[in-house]
Amino acid sequence: MRTVPHFIKGARVDAPGHSKVFNPATGEVAATVPVPDGDFVNEVVDGARNAAREWSLSSLSRRTNILFTLRQLLVEHTEELAAIISAEHGKTMADARGEIARGLENVEYACGLIEHLKGGFSSQVADGVDVHSTREPVGVVVAVTPFNFPIMVPLWMCANAVASGNVVILKPSERDPSVSVRLAELFQEAGLPDGVVNVLQGDATTVRALIEHPGVDAVSFVGSTPVARAVHESASKHHKRVQALGGAKNHMVVLADADLDIAADAAINAGYGSAGERCMAISVVVAVGDVAAPLIEKIVERLDKLKVGPGDDPSSDFGPLITKEHRDRVASYVSSAPDDGIEVVRDGTTLELGSGFYVGPSLLDGVRPGTKAYDDEIFGPVLGLARVATFNDAIDLVNANPYGNGVAIFTRDGNAARLFSRDVHVGMIGVNVPIPVPISAYSFGGWKDSLFGDAHIYGPEGFNFYTRAKVVTTRWPQPSESQIDLGFPRTR
Numbered sequence: 001m002r003t004v005p006h007f008i009k010g011a012r013v014d015a016p017g018h019s020k021v022f023n024p025a026t027g028e029v030a031a032t033v034p035v036p037d038g039d040f041v042n043e044v045v046d047g048a049r050n051a052a053r054e055w056s057l058s059s060l061s062r063r064t065n066i067l068f069t070l071r072q073l074l075v076e077h078t079e080e081l082a083a084i085i086s087a088e089h090g091k092t093m094a095d096a097r098g099e100i101a102r103g104l105e106n107v108e109y110a111c112g113l114i115e116h117l118k119g120g121f122s123s124q125v126a127d128g129v130d131v132h133s134t135r136e137p138v139g140v141v142v143a144v145t146p147f148n149f150p151i152m153v154p155l156w157m158c159a160n161a162v163a164s165g166n167v168v169i170l171k172p173s174e175r176d177p178s179v180s181v182r183l184a185e186l187f188q189e190a191g192l193p194d195g196v197v198n199v200l201q202g203d204a205t206t207v208r209a210l211i212e213h214p215g216v217d218a219v220s221f222v223g224s225t226p227v228a229r230a231v232h233e234s235a236s237k238h239h240k241r242v243q244a245l246g247g248a249k250n251h252m253v254v255l256a257d258a259d260l261d262i263a264a265d266a267a268i269n270a271g272y273g274s275a276g277e278r279c280m281a282i283s284v285v286v287a288v289g290d291v292a293a294p295l296i297e298k299i300v301e302r303l304d305k306l307k308v309g310p311g312d313d314p315s316s317d318f319g320p321l322i323t324k325e326h327r328d329r330v331a332s333y334v335s336s337a338p339d340d341g342i343e344v345v346r347d348g349t350t351l352e353l354g355s356g357f358y359v360g361p362s363l364l365d366g367v368r369p370g371t372k373a374y375d376d377e378i379f380g381p382v383l384g385l386a387r388v389a390t391f392n393d394a395i396d397l398v399n400a401n402p403y404g405n406g407v408a409i410f411t412r413d414g415n416a417a418r419l420f421s422r423d424v425h426v427g428m429i430g431v432n433v434p435i436p437v438p439i440s441a442y443s444f445g446g447w448k449d450s451l452f453g454d455a456h457i458y459g460p461e462g463f464n465f466y467t468r469a470k471v472v473t474t475r476w477p478q479p480s481e482s483q484i485d486l487g488f489p490r491t492r
Helices: 038-056 060-076 078-089 093-110 152-163 178-189 204-212 225-237 260-276 289-303 324-335 391-400 414-423 459-465
Strands: 006-008 011-013 019-023 028-033 121-126 129-137 140-144 167-171 197-199 218-222 241-245 250-254 282-288 343-346 362-365 382-388 406-410 428-431 467-475
Touching: 006 038, 006 178, 019 078, 028 078, 038 129, 038 140, 038 167, 038 197, 038 204, 060 078, 060 093, 060 152, 060 178, 078 093, 078 178, 093 152, 093 459, 140 152, 140 204, 152 167, 152 178, 152 218, 152 459, 167 204, 178 197, 204 225, 218 225, 225 241, 250 260, 250 391, 260 282, 260 289, 260 382, 260 406, 282 289, 282 391, 289 343, 289 362, 289 382, 324 362, 324 382, 382 391, 391 414, 406 414, 414 428, 459 467
Parallel strands: 140 167, 140 218, 167 197, 218 241, 250 282, 250 406, 282 382, 362 382, 406 428
Antiparallel strands: 006 011, 006 197, 019 028, 121 129, 129 467, 343 362
16 A cells, blocks of 8 residues: 655655545555654754745745746746646546646746745934835744645745745645655745655644644644634644645535626536536525526536546536545535435436546535535535525625625626625625636735635735744944934834
């Protein structure tokens, strides 16, 4: 049985396996993952702190060259990386390539680090007094990443952290950890010194040990809302800088004037892509007025043509779910829907493809607050449709939801789109765009229970999170200018 190694101080480190890694397309155990003890965690953090000082003093041009090289290596190894992702996550090869491409965007953004880290300067703020500001790395950053994007989210975190002069300890999901090791090797091949990017395998106990360790300066996390809340509380208690991105319940509002063919396409793409295992997946279509019946008809027409199968089959539209336990949990929302007065328009829970962890595309009509299918983040290929009477009702529905990650509106009415964008309490909004993940020059993050901490991830806020501001006030006195003044320093 293959055991996924750690990657510490520039080399793979083997250890006995513990947690199981499945091939979700077949249900077979593909590998095991080690869970380190406290002594090993201490050793890794100590090594990271030793590497941090040297890397924090590295020149900006050296960091830039390494990131440009990494970008090229990611392009060259896309097929290899996509195959590793597909084998352990289950997503299609096309979806895995797309994930790599979105991660690559952030590497390209981080290549502009000289501009992003540029400080400010004010001359002669008082007679002979100048002020300048710099941004310096925070030190050792722990990156805890989710199973659903095993290379994109690590690139969102690691590229900006490394560009800012930090050392990273990456703790990937134990469900699909192999691609993180390969990513760390590519960082090394690009010229990164030993110990600047480390991969520490493990489970929740490993995360707790890292959060509580006095040698860790900052924690970046992406995962479910309950865990994000706990990570934020624990890291804050231990005086860490922390950003913790949680779950979502993303709505797609469809107005009567929308192009229903385009809206139906969007609902299919954003609801069932990657088997719904995306924090930006559309899980609720909000039909306004009389649009529900024709919209459902068009969604069903497309849904019935979807093919579910292994991720390495080019004809598959989406693949299996990550584990058997998760498959069973997702299926339970479909089977229990009638108990809440919800119509099951399409039931994908009967799909069986060998021993793989499959759920076919499912569609529920009549989801609403107070029902499990509406209230919970299902994180699977289950699309719910909610019916509201008016545009304002749709806004109220979105705003009442405890999550605030992403939302979309489909309409031809520019004023309606403008009012919607202004009035909804959500971090990322798409107008006729179902998955409004920003480009890397903007930051990714939600509101309410979708984000704990002040900082969004990647982009400008990413650089701010991974650096601390320092302001230096300088005065060069003239000869024989000695004086005593006990008053508060002032500029005039």
